Structures are given as structure tokens and as C-alpha cells.
Amino acid sequence: AQKVTQAQTEISVVEKEDVTLDCVYETRDTTYYLFWYKQPPSGELVFLIRRNSFDEQNEISGRYSWNFQKSTSSFNFTITASQVVDSAVYFCALSNQAGTALIFGKGTTLSVSS
Amino acid sequence: SQTIHQWPATLVQPVGSPLSLECTVEGTSNPNLYWYRQAAGRGLQLLFYSVGIGQISSEVPQNLSASRPQDRQFILSSKKLLLSDSGFYLCAWSVGDREINTEAFFGQGTRLTVV
Numbered sequence: 521a522q523k524v525t526q527a528q529t530e531i532s533v534v535e536k537e538d539v540t541l542d543c544v545y546e547t548r549d550t551t552y553y554l555f556w557y558k559q560p561p562s563g564e565l566v567f568l569i570r571r572n573s574f575d576e577q578n579e580i581s582g583r584y585s586w587n588f589q590k591s592t593s594s595f596n597f598t599i600t601a602s603q604v605v606d607s608a609v610y611f612c613a614l615s616n617q618a619g620t621a622l623i624f625g626k627g628t629t630l631s632v633s634s
Numbered sequence: 635s636q637t638i639h640q641w642p643a644t645l646v647q648p649v650g651s652p653l654s655l656e657c658t659v660e661g662t663s664n665p666n667l668y669w670y671r672q673a674a675g676r677g678l679q680l681l682f683y684s685v686g687i688g689q690i691s692s693e694v695p696q697n698l699s700a701s702r703p704q705d706r707q708f709i710l711s712s713k714k715l716l717l718s719d720s721g722f723y724l725c726a727w728s729v730g731d732r733e734i735n736t737e738a739f740f741g742q743g744t745r746l747t748v749v
Contacts, residue, residue: 555737563722565678565740611678621668621693622738626677 522547524614526625533602533632541597541628543612549573554588554595555613555622565611571595602632636661640725640741647748653698653712655744657725660706665727667708668738669700672722684708685730720748 523546533539545554556568569579571588579586583600599606609629613622640657647653659665669681680693682700690700697716701709708725722745726738 557740563724563743563745565724565726567737567739570737621666621680621683623680624670624678 522549522552522614522616522623524612524623524625526610526612526628528628529626530629530631533630535603535632535634536601537632538598538600539602539630539632541599541610541612541630543595543597543625545593545595545612545614547614547616549616551616553615555615556586556595556597557611557613557624559609559611559627561608568597599630602630604632604634606630607632636727636739638725638727638739638741640744642744643742644745645747647715647746649717649748650714653710653715653719653746655710655723655725655746657708657710657741658706659708659727662706662727662729664705664730666730666738667702667706668726668728669708669710670724670726670740672724672743674721678724682710715748717748720746722746 525544528542531539552573554571557565558568559565569586576588585598587596609627611627612625615622637660666685668683670678671681672678682690682692684690684702687702687705698712722743724743725741728738729736
């Protein structure tokens with residue numbers, strides 16, 4: 521069975537702090553895809569990144585970085601120098617096959633205060 | 635560019651009334667389409683997905699149903715709403731390419747309150 525666990529329900533930080541959101545996944549497939557989405561208060565989910573199981577290189581995009589480790593089945597997301605606008609619910613998701621839907625974790629609510 | 639439209643944005647319906655939420659996608663052909671539900675304080679639950687016209691897969695047994703009458707139209711329905719149907723409903727699409735799995739793009743959601 522496929523499963524995504526985001527153990528951190530809520531995280532509160534002060535602006536400029538770095539914060540890491542954890543994501544642990546379970547799958548029996550050798551080919552799979554991992555995703556992160558951001559859900560701001562408006563409700564719409566915003567796609568952030570997709571990573572396939574054969575690419576373990578870490579990725580950096582501005583203040584965002586992602587650490588994919590197959591050995592621990594983790595795909596963690598770090599925000600450097602957090603800002604108030606980063607406040608949102610962040611979802612990690614897993615997909616095993618083309619044409620099937622993403623399985624989401626329960627999300628981590630990040631609150632960044634000024 | 636591709637866009638996804640979902641309506642209405644908010645809806646208050648009495649228990650036992652019918653439901654119809656509509657979602658349309660523009661700028662792409664043969665997309666994969668999805669309905670998700672997000673209950674208060676919980677994650678996203680996949681309800682239905684479709685890889686083509688008339689092809690609907692249901693993930694969770696419930697009193698909801700979905701239909702895809704046209705390539706880029708996806709409808710979520712219920713004959714009689716329950717209180718437990720309250721939640722935030724999100725429609726999404728992804729590229730309908732079976733060789734590569736791609737990210738899904740979401741609509742703005744419908745907040746349904748059953749009273």
C-alpha cells in the first residue's frame with residue numbers, strides 16, 4: 521500500500537528562521553513520484569516540486585530546498601529565512617503510476633510570525 | 635496555457651438535497667481529472683479520478699458520484715447530501731500521458747456546508 525506521513529501537524533517559527541517540513545513515504549514500487557504542494561489561506565493548492573524515484577539529487581529553488589533520501593524513504597522540504605508569506609499548509613504527495621492520482625499526506629501547517 | 639475552472643466557490647445545502655459541482659479544464663486535451671475532498675483539519679482524500687470520457691474510478695465508497703460527459707468536464711454529484719459531506723472539494727487535472735506521471739493542477743475549490 522502507498523502511504524505518505526507528515527508527522528508534524530503544526531510548526532510555528534519567527535521570520536528569518538529556517539524550517540524543515542518532514543515527509544516519509546511508503547511504497548512497494550521501484551518507480552514513483554514525489555510532490556510538494558502549498559495551500560495558502562485562499563485554499564487553492566499550488567504545485568511546488570515533483571521528483572522521480574531515480575533522481576536523488578537535492579534541489580534548490582530560491583529559499584526552498586528539497587532533500588530526497590531513498591534509504592530513509594524521506595522527501596523533506598526546507599524553507600530558508602522564512603517569511604510571513606510562507607504561512608500555509610504544506611502537503612507532500614506520492615504517485616506510483618502514470619494516470620493514477622496523487623496520494624497526499626495530512627499536511628503540515630506552517631505559521632511564520634513577524 | 636491551461637486553466638481549470640471550478641464552481642461554485644461556496645455552497646450551503648440542506649441535508650437530503652442534491653449536489654452538482656462542475657469542473658472544466660481549458661487548454662489541454664484528454665487530461666486526467668480528479669476530485670478530492672478536504673475535511674476540516676484533515677488532509678486531501680481522493681474521491682474519484684478519470685483518465686477519459688466515461689471512465690471513472692472511485693476510491694472511497696460514499697453517497698457521491700462523478701461523471702465525465704465531455705473530455706474536459708468533470709462533475710461531482712450526490713442525490714441526497716449528508717452532514718458528513720461538508721468539506722472543501724477540489725478538482726484537479728494532470729497531463730494524460732501514460733508514460734510520464736506529472737503533477738496535478740488544482741482548481742480554487744468549493745467549500746460545501748451541509749446544514
